[in-house]
Amino acid sequence: MLFNSLQFLLVFLPVALIGYYLILRLGKREWIYPWLILASLGFYAAWNPPYVSLLIASMAGNHRLARRIEQLKPQGLAGPTLAIGTILNIALLGYYKYANFFLDITNQIADTDWTLTKIILPLAISFYTLQQIAFLIDVARGEVKTPSLARYATFVIFFPQLIAGPIVHYREMMPQFFGRSPGRFVSANLTIGMAIFAIGLFKKTVIADTAAGFSSPIFAAARLGADINLVDGWTAVSCYTLQLYFDFSGYSDMAIGLARMFGIILPMNFHSPLRASSIIEYWRRWHMTLQRFIVAYIYQPIVLPVARWSASQDLGKWPGFAVTTVLPTMVSFIIIGLWHGAAWTFVLFGVMHGLYISTNEFWRQYRRKARRKAAPGRAAVTGYFILTLLAVLFANVMFRAENVGTALAVWAGMLRLDQAASLIALFPVSLAEVFSKPLVLIIIGTALIAFFPNTQQLFTRYRPVLEWSAWKRVAPPAISLTWRPTLLWAITTGIILLLGTVFVLRGQSEFIYFNF
Amino acid sequence: MRRPLSLRTFALIMLASVITGYAALAMLPHDPYIRYQSFKGTIFARLGWIYDRIHHDPAPIDIVFLGSSRSGAGVVAPVLEADLTARCPAHPRVANFALPAAGMDIRLTLLDELLLTKRPRLVVIDVTERLPRDGHQAFADLARPSEILTSPWLINRNLPANLIRLPVRQVQLAAATIAPEAFGYTRRFQPETYAGTTIRLKPTEILDGTRLTADPDPDRHAATLSADSQRRRASLTPPLFGGRIEPYEFGVSRYYISTVAARARAAGADVAFLFLPFYNGPDAPLDADWLRTIAPIWSLPGVNLDAANYLDTAHLGAKAEAPVQAWLATQIAGTAACRPQ
Numbered sequence: 070m071l072f073n074s075l076q077f078l079l080v081f082l083p084v085a086l087i088g089y090y091l092i093l094r095l096g097k098r099e100w101i102y103p104w105l106i107l108a109s110l111g112f113y114a115a116w117n118p119p120y121v122s123l124l125i126a127s128m129a130g131n132h133r134l135a136r137r138i139e140q141l142k143p144q145g146l147a148g149p150t151l152a153i154g155t156i157l158n159i160a161l162l163g164y165y166k167y168a169n170f171f172l173d174i175t176n177q178i179a180d181t182d183w184t185l186t187k188i189i190l191p192l193a194i195s196f197y198t199l200q201q202i203a204f205l206i207d208v209a210r211g212e213v214k215t216p217s218l219a220r221y222a223t224f225v226i227f228f229p230q231l232i233a234g235p236i237v238h239y240r241e242m243m244p245q246f247f248g249r250s251p252g253r254f255v256s257a258n259l260t261i262g263m264a265i266f267a268i269g270l271f272k273k274t275v276i277a278d279t280a281a282g283f284s285s286p287i288f289a290a291a292r293l294g295a296d297i298n299l300v301d302g303w304t305a306v307s308c309y310t311l312q313l314y315f316d317f318s319g320y321s322d323m324a325i326g327l328a329r330m331f332g333i334i335l336p337m338n339f340h341s342p343l344r345a346s347s348i349i350e351y352w353r354r355w356h357m358t359l360q361r362f363i364v365a366y367i368y369q370p371i372v373l374p375v376a377r378w379s380a381s382q383d384l385g386k387w388p389g390f391a392v393t394t395v396l397p398t399m400v401s402f403i404i405i406g407l408w409h410g411a412a413w414t415f416v417l418f419g420v421m422h423g424l425y426i427s428t429n430e431f432w433r434q435y436r437r438k439a440r441r442k443a444a445p446g447r448a449a450v451t452g453y454f455i456l457t458l459l460a461v462l463f464a465n466v467m468f469r470a471e472n473v474g475t476a477l478a479v480w481a482g483m484l485r486l487d488q489a490a491s492l493i494a495l496f497p498v499s500l501a502e503v504f505s506k507p508l509v510l511i512i513i514g515t516a517l518i519a520f521f522p523n524t525q526q527l528f529t530r531y532r533p534v535l536e537w538s539a540w541k542r543v544a545p546p547a548i549s550l551t552w553r554p555t556l557l558w559a560i561t562t563g564i565i566l567l568l569g570t571v572f573v574l575r576g577q578s579e580f581i582y583f584n585f
Numbered sequence: 586m587r588r589p590l591s592l593r594t595f596a597l598i599m600l601a602s603v604i605t606g607y608a609a610l611a612m613l614p615h616d617p618y619i620r621y622q623s624f625k626g627t628i629f630a631r632l633g634w635i636y637d638r639i640h641h642d643p644a645p646i647d648i649v650f651l652g653s654s655r656s657g658a659g660v661v662a663p664v665l666e667a668d669l670t671a672r673c674p675a676h677p678r679v680a681n682f683a684l685p686a687a688g689m690d691i692r693l694t695l696l697d698e699l700l701l702t703k704r705p706r707l708v709v710i711d712v713t714e715r716l717p718r719d720g721h722q723a724f725a726d727l728a729r730p731s732e733i734l735t736s737p738w739l740i741n742r743n744l745p746a747n748l749i750r751l752p753v754r755q756v757q758l759a760a761a762t763i764a765p766e767a768f769g770y771t772r773r774f775q776p777e778t779y780a781g782t783t784i785r786l787k788p789t790e791i792l793d794g795t796r797l798t799a800d801p802d803p804d805r806h807a808a809t810l811s812a813d814s815q816r817r818r819a820s821l822t823p824p825l826f827g828g829r830i831e832p833y834e835f836g837v838s839r840y841y842i843s844t845v846a847a848r849a850r851a852a853g854a855d856v857a858f859l860f861l862p863f864y865n866g867p868d869a870p871l872d873a874d875w876l877r878t879i880a881p882i883w884s885l886p887g888v889n890l891d892a893a894n895y896l897d898t899a900h901l902g903a904k905a906e907a908p909v910q911a912w913l914a915t916q917i918a919g920t921a922a923c924r925p926q
Contacts, residue, residue: 075749256592256593501764503766504766504767564602570749
């Protein structure tokens with residue numbers, strides 16, 4: 070079921086909320102877990118009922134493994150069970166997501182013709198697998214205790230974050246269901262949650278889906294071998310970047326808003342990444358819960374041993390940098406790329422960002438002394454911002470393209486600088502072209518990103534996300550607006566909700582991250 | 586404006602702004618010509634011609650067929666018009682406004698549009714074996730906002746979706762009215778692309794792409810039609826409810842049929858139902874008792890046992906063309922449409 074569908078908005082969500090608060094009202098606190106599990110399974114089953122059993126099996130299996138890890142931990146024997154658990158999770162993900170990809174590679178290399186029947190990628194498998202691997206590691210590290218199966222299942226399949234995150238840790242979400250919190254501040258949570266959800270819905274249905282209407286035909290034409298010119302190339306990449314940002318950050322807002330309606334605060338997933346003036350900063354603020362996972366469970370476990378090895382070998386400054394920074398960064402970003410999908414485009418997307426980050430780290434090291442003397446001036450920061458944005462735009466082409474050839478065709482179009490005069494064609498010269506050309510959308514979308522507060526900044530008074538106090542002063546907007554329960558905001562929120570809902574009917578489309 | 590409200594007041598105002606915004610969007614004005622063109626590229630694209638015939642073609646419409654793909658395939662307006670010319674003292678002009686799918690609500694929309702400029706003398710409504718339980722899928726996009734808002738509530742399963750769709754439709758149509766070229770529409774009638782006054786429908790205009798030609802092998806054709814006919818017969822479910830509830834089960838169709846008939850008569854037209862059976866199907870509509878209380882039923886006799894008469898199970902083909910038009914002309918000859926005005 071899609072958040073941006075009428076059956077979700079008008080039937081599923083009201084029923085789930087009414088049931089939840091009714092249970093709390095009746096004082097049957099322990100029933101909220103079965104209720105949320107039932108609702109979440111129903112929500113998941115609406116997509117593909119047979120795969121509910123896979124989700125349940127994965128959940129039950131990981132719960133069993135976590136229990137076993139906990140039992141073996143005092144004797145220091147949890148390691149092999151953790152390894153088996155991690156391998157099993159990766160194998161499950163590998164079979165459903167990567168089997169055909171690696172089979173194709175094998176066929177090409179070995180000149181074989183092996184085939185597998187078409188495997189349907191189970192919705193959300195990338196997300197719930199990561200979340201459960203993190204849980205097993207946290208149990209092995211002694212950071213959490215294995216809860217009852219009902220609480221564990223609620224953690225894994227709580228429907229607001231089941232399909233495409235934010236990827237949560239047990240210790241940050243589940244304690245909110247305990248204690249005195251559930252059932253308190255119901256009106257405030259419902260109102261704030263609804264308002265955040267409305268903004269997310271608006272981002273998705275009004276902006277992202279409109280942007281897709283401009284970018285998708287150009288990528289489709291490029292795939293069919295059409296000649297992509299300068300205007301097409303930049304239209305495709307700018308509209309796709311708007312689509313990707315508003316689609317995924319819109320989804321995250323919806324997830325955060327929905328959870329808030331149940332009184333649960335989720336971690337932040339986006340914090341104005343397109344306002345970043347370095348690629349490192351960009352990745353700190355784009356799909357933040359995935360970065361958090363990659364850093365904690367992949368990057369750092371690689372860095373620690375190689376740093377020790379590098380120190381023991383006395384490699385020197387720049388060779389040491391290559392081993393301790395470039396190597397783990399490249400490995401992490403190739404994994405990030407592959408996590409998004411089983412295709413060479415995603416591998417190359419990861420390679421590009423790995424190189425970007427490595428270059429950025431090198432520049433930081435290289436300029437460290439100069440930076441200590443004086444912070445970069447406005448012109449330099451503007452230059453960094455433009456460079457970061459260009460790097461992101463070029464990588465997004467690879468991320469969007471169906472194959473490498475398509476990406477190359479769009480890049481070639483973007484680099485047709487001999488056609489610079491043709492950029493004038495971007496400007497509408499008639500009323501009809503205001504609608505048929507993307508410039509107005511690009512200007513509005515860019516202005517929203519560049520100057521306006523992001524969703525959590527808008528709701529800064531109401532602790533919109535976890536760890537907000539650490540982020541509230543980062544990337545302040547040029548135009549300061551904060552949401553409050555005033556008459557003006559009541560009307561504005563209502564209009565945003567209305568537009569978000571009615572645009573659902575323009576043509577419902579899946580969220581981009583549902584494919585990952 | 587800046588004073589914090591209680592959350593209950595806030596929620597009420599938010600709800601009020603949703604409702605007010607809905608009403609404002611639903612009332613956005615647009616050019617109805619754009620609305621009829623908005624079906625370009627769909628199986629309902631002939632609505633563009635229908636609008637042109639009503640508003641841009643000065644030729645009168647004496648006899649109009651409001652029906653589904655059955656009458657789209659079975660009623661061949663130029664042939665029927667020629668037959669009628671031979672039988673009637675005047676030269677009645679025939680227009681076939683058939684659209685794929687059987688929902689009845691859209692027939693009223695078309696009749697209302699027609700009555701804006703023409704005065705038909707006979708309105709023929711095509712009916713199938715069983716009245717549809719739901720409205721037409723193009724109604725939400727073709728009807729005027731007032732028609733959607735005043736649709737019957739009992740038991741109209743399409744109504745919630747139609748109501749929710751209305752604002753975005755109005756936004757799209759308003760934008761297209763401001764800049765039609767951006768959406769591939771035209772503001773003015775283009776005579777060079779107009780198909781003509783009395784036209785023969787092409788199968789592509791009325792049937793989906795899978796059924797455009799009959800199987801050239803007569804035995805195989807008959808076997809295919811027999812199998813499909815069995816399936817169709819099995820799907821003719823009897824009313825799910827009886828007694829007092831029964832009228833509500835088919836309430837949407839009954840409401841619109843009654844209204845179409847009443848409005849046509851108020852405009853001075855006769856009304857008749859046309860029933861073109863499917864291959865091996867019933868000889869008369871299963872709702873005949875109720876339909877007869879509204880208007881006479883013309884059930885086409887003697888074709889439904891021969892597969893050669895059919896393009897596919899439900900649609901008449903070339904072999905039946907002449908006899909069907911002759912039979913129809915006989916039916917029409919007995920009505921006011923054939924008499925001099």
